Amino acid sequence: MALMRITSPHAHNKQSTSDVMKLVLLATLPGVLALTVAFGWGTLINILLASIFGLALEALALAARKRPIAFYLKDYSALVTAVLLGIALPPYSAWWILLTGMFFSIIVAKQLYGGLGYNPFNPAMVGYVVLLISFPIQMTVWAAPIELLPASVSVPNLWDSLLIALGFMQFPSVDGFTMATPLDLLRQNNALMIDDLKQQYSQFGQWGGTGWEWVSLGFLVGGLYLLYRKIFTWHAPISMLLALALMSALFYDGGSSASSGSPPFQLLTGAAIFGAFFIVTDPVSSAVSNKGRIIYGAGIGILIFLIRKWGNYPDAVAFAVLLMNFAAPLIDHYTQPTTYGHSKKSKS
Amino acid sequence: MNKIWDFHGGIHPLENKTQSLTKAIVTAPIAPQLTLPLSQHIGAPAKPIVQVGDQVLKGQCIAEAVGPVSVPLHAPTSGTVIAIEQRTIPHASGLEDNCIVIEANGNDEWRTRNPITDYTQLDKNTLIKIISHAGISGMGGAGFPTSIKLNTRDDIAIDTLILNATECEPYITSDHSLMREYADEIANGVAILAKIIKPTKILFGIEDNKLDVVDGISAALAQHDFAALTGLATEAEVITFPTKYPSGGEKQLIQILTGKEVPSGGLPAQLGIVCQNIGTAVAIHNAVCLDEPLISRITTVTGDAVNQPCNYHVLLGTPVEFLLAQSDYQKNQSARLIMGGPMMGFALANTAVPIVKTTNCILAPTEEELPTPPPAQACIRCGMCAEACPASLLPQQLYWFAQGKELDKLEEHNIADCIECGACSYVCPSNIPLVQYYRASKVDIRQRKVDHQNAELAKERFDARQERLQRLEDEKIAARKARQAAAKLAAEQRGKEDVKNAAVEAAVERVKAKKAKGVQESPAAKESENQANIIATESDDPIARAVAKRAAQLAEDAANPENKLIRAIDSAKQRVSKSQTRVVDAEANNDENLAIFKQAAEKAEAKLASAQQALIDFRAQSSAQE
Numbered sequence: 001m002a003l004m005r006i007t008s009p010h011a012h013n014k015q016s017t018s019d020v021m022k023l024v025l026l027a028t029l030p031g032v033l034a035l036t037v038a039f040g041w042g043t044l045i046n047i048l049l050a051s052i053f054g055l056a057l058e059a060l061a062l063a064a065r066k067r068p069i070a071f072y073l074k075d076y077s078a079l080v081t082a083v084l085l086g087i088a089l090p091p092y093s094a095w096w097i098l099l100t101g102m103f104f105s106i107i108v109a110k111q112l113y114g115g116l117g118y119n120p121f122n123p124a125m126v127g128y129v130v131l132l133i134s135f136p137i138q139m140t141v142w143a144a145p146i147e148l149l150p151a152s153v154s155v156p157n158l159w160d161s162l163l164i165a166l167g168f169m170q171f172p173s174v175d176g177f178t179m180a181t182p183l184d185l186l187r188q189n190n191a192l193m194i195d196d197l198k199q200q201y202s203q204f205g206q207w208g209g210t211g212w213e214w215v216s217l218g219f220l221v222g223g224l225y226l227l228y229r230k231i232f233t234w235h236a237p238i239s240m241l242l243a244l245a246l247m248s249a250l251f252y253d254g255g256s257s258a259s260s261g262s263p264p265f266q267l268l269t270g271a272a273i274f275g276a277f278f279i280v281t282d283p284v285s286s287a288v289s290n291k292g293r294i295i296y297g298a299g300i301g302i303l304i305f306l307i308r309k310w311g312n313y314p315d316a317v318a319f320a321v322l323l324m325n326f327a328a329p330l331i332d333h334y335t336q337p338t339t340y341g342h343s344k345k346s347k348s
Numbered sequence: 349m350n351k352i353w354d355f356h357g358g359i360h361p362l363e364n365k366t367q368s369l370t371k372a373i374v375t376a377p378i379a380p381q382l383t384l385p386l387s388q389h390i391g392a393p394a395k396p397i398v399q400v401g402d403q404v405l406k407g408q409c410i411a412e413a414v415g416p417v418s419v420p421l422h423a424p425t426s427g428t429v430i431a432i433e434q435r436t437i438p439h440a441s442g443l444e445d446n447c448i449v450i451e452a453n454g455n456d457e458w459r460t461r462n463p464i465t466d467y468t469q470l471d472k473n474t475l476i477k478i479i480s481h482a483g484i485s486g487m488g489g490a491g492f493p494t495s496i497k498l499n500t501r502d503d504i505a506i507d508t509l510i511l512n513a514t515e516c517e518p519y520i521t522s523d524h525s526l527m528r529e530y531a532d533e534i535a536n537g538v539a540i541l542a543k544i545i546k547p548t549k550i551l552f553g554i555e556d557n558k559l560d561v562v563d564g565i566s567a568a569l570a571q572h573d574f575a576a577l578t579g580l581a582t583e584a585e586v587i588t589f590p591t592k593y594p595s596g597g598e599k600q601l602i603q604i605l606t607g608k609e610v611p612s613g614g615l616p617a618q619l620g621i622v623c624q625n626i627g628t629a630v631a632i633h634n635a636v637c638l639d640e641p642l643i644s645r646i647t648t649v650t651g652d653a654v655n656q657p658c659n660y661h662v663l664l665g666t667p668v669e670f671l672l673a674q675s676d677y678q679k680n681q682s683a684r685l686i687m688g689g690p691m692m693g694f695a696l697a698n699t700a701v702p703i704v705k706t707t708n709c710i711l712a713p714t715e716e717e718l719p720t721p722p723p724a725q726a727c728i729r730c731g732m733c734a735e736a737c738p739a740s741l742l743p744q745q746l747y748w749f750a751q752g753k754e755l756d757k758l759e760e761h762n763i764a765d766c767i768e769c770g771a772c773s774y775v776c777p778s779n780i781p782l783v784q785y786y787r788a789s790k791v792d793i794r795q796r797k798v799d800h801q802n803a804e805l806a807k808e809r810f811d812a813r814q815e816r817l818q819r820l821e822d823e824k825i826a827a828r829k830a831r832q833a834a835a836k837l838a839a840e841q842r843g844k845e846d847v848k849n850a851a852v853e854a855a856v857e858r859v860k861a862k863k864a865k866g867v868q869e870s871p872a873a874k875e876s877e878n879q880a881n882i883i884a885t886e887s888d889d890p891i892a893r894a895v896a897k898r899a900a901q902l903a904e905d906a907a908n909p910e911n912k913l914i915r916a917i918d919s920a921k922q923r924v925s926k927s928q929t930r931v932v933d934a935e936a937n938n939d940e941n942l943a944i945f946k947q948a949a950e951k952a953e954a955k956l957a958s959a960q961q962a963l964i965d966f967r968a969q970s971s972a973q974e
Binding site for chain 1: 355356359361362440442518599603609610611612613614682683684685686688690691692693694695696697698699711713718719720721722723725726727728729730731732734735738739740741742744745761762765768769770771773774775776777778779781783784787
């Protein structure tokens, strides 16, 4: 056998980028399960369609760029983007919403910038924001929690859900089937006490929103699993959640709806937990050093609160993430870690 | 118990050390031919002092050190020098270099040895000289001449001696087996080191995967009274710390044992620390106490492609293939052959290369053991490399800049502090050969520095040349002025002896006065002359000015043909004065060309006379016409 001549190191650990992506997919399972239990099959259909579109668009773009298709599809990054966007979109989103979203995620935000690793913005969040700005009506209608549906409204089964998404079937009853999310309600009612809101609207749960508490818990479990597997470090997600909690604690006045709810409410509604562990941790578009990631995460947490409280949108994870994506290179520039032998102590 | 610190990053690759530790150290037989590269250390290659055909004895010096950073080379066994030529040396690039080849005669006959019975009586310089003459360079891997490392400057106080028994690379067990079987020799070497550098602290660093040797080493060290050796309250201590790659790196070990960081670009000595490998300690013991130079070492032979992995006590120069054969090497299963460990070792081009002073391991893995790396995927900036980097660099950023050849950015991100340990490449999930990028970039940066220096040098040379030319020009002008002044003086001395000259000059004056009155000038000629004068004095273009000046002159000549003749007289006069000056100079300097100059002066005077005659004729003609 001819001797192979390559330079050191010769040893390598077994983990691959594909494994990392597969672990991320695995970690979304508890959250997706909670979403499905709380809001029906819609999220699963979202994920299914987004994945099909995502893989097809990725293959198309790779073919156009004359890159090996199978090799790059096997890194699972397109699938991760598809699943994250599918989770973020309202359940039972129409197929063309998903297609548009995936087009902007995969083609515009990722492949046009040079593919995986070269995208300055989180692809899933680019797709989400394009949709949110272009189709505000479709994007702000969220399915009602199943447990709150009146007996007259039946939950669509899996097949019906697919038909709804593909446009072959109408929602059983649009009014009864969708509801404003707790964050929407908080925005729309500025002159009430939160306790009053809670009595008035069943969407509010014990801490966050009905169903949302479990969803957040699901994503928290998945996120902690990834943390345990050392897929990412704690710095960005924890600093984001802390910043959000601190901001809401600072502005919480004990109960009026104008104060945007208590820290647990802020953390357990909307996409805060999902964002912290699955979006903010996207390594490609975030700051690189640990110190940088703390600043990056904190920036997102603060921006989420600012937009939730004073902005025009009820939830803000996507905007906050994209804004901090812009800032990531700047953060990197100022947070370069001290190299061995460069500390003030050793210089003296 | 000395406190221990942690260093940033690090990895935990599979150790694979047990395979080669099942047996005691085996003394390898003497190979029929030993190939000894002249450069087995950092620094200038040694210079051969034997010739082809010479008989050498074991331990005889066969090549001497050249310059301060160099070490000599000794014959590992007795035999005949059969060649001094270029052979493939153990190097990542498969380079060839000068080697002395010795054919062993099988007697293994030593030269006369004069062991020193009591090294405690020797002073620092004598000990360093012995070490230097024994050809000892660092046995841990880099191969820096030991005597230089020990010969610390007097103004820097060394308070800590660190013995590196870390051996953090997977597979390698040469230091481990050395500690098992040569504890006394190691301790003796440590004592000699202590005698030389007089530290107050001796720290013996061992990773906690070698706890079985700690008691033996401690006992061996306890036999020495270090305080008596140094005259200080010196104590030696064996310190164990958690196994983590690359804790055996000098900088990392210093951080673990002292909490200090070696300044970037600096040396441990600046912190008052000297770090030595334990293999080097044994070599020092051999050199001082046995008068045996460095001619052999312990080398691990391991990997799944050898059936009997173990450690060998092997002569330097032994071909790798000879040593592999001792371990029942399965050539057809061997995917690559690595000298050193799997993290920092280099792949060998062939099996004929020799064992050298730094060879701590020959690793023969199978394809399953160390698989061919798959194609690199995209960097997702996951940051695992930054987590693993013991130098706290940002490998993912360095990779980014290396791809774009942004050398300034690479330097800003301290690529120079990369120790090429390979931890980043090891953890990279996208299988990017990061260290290769850094190596290439380091070469680019070095090349740019050289280019820059060359450019500076060229500029300096150019400036110097310009300055020199300017100086010569200035000197020329000054000399000319001096000559002119001398000529003027000479002319004045001669006075107006030439009556004819005076008459002509008077005539010229008269003509000039006549012309000034504006006699005989046609209006057309006058106008063109004026125009030409305007251009000659006011135009920006020098060529236009010159052309106009010439035109004005011609116009003037046409109007007044006398002018031309007057000018001819003027220039002839100048020529005469010039040639006369030259004659005067030549007379003053006794120039051999004096005759030629005199001839030239006569010629010039003749010319002047004929010009003057021409003017007189012209005048006579014109007055006749009138």
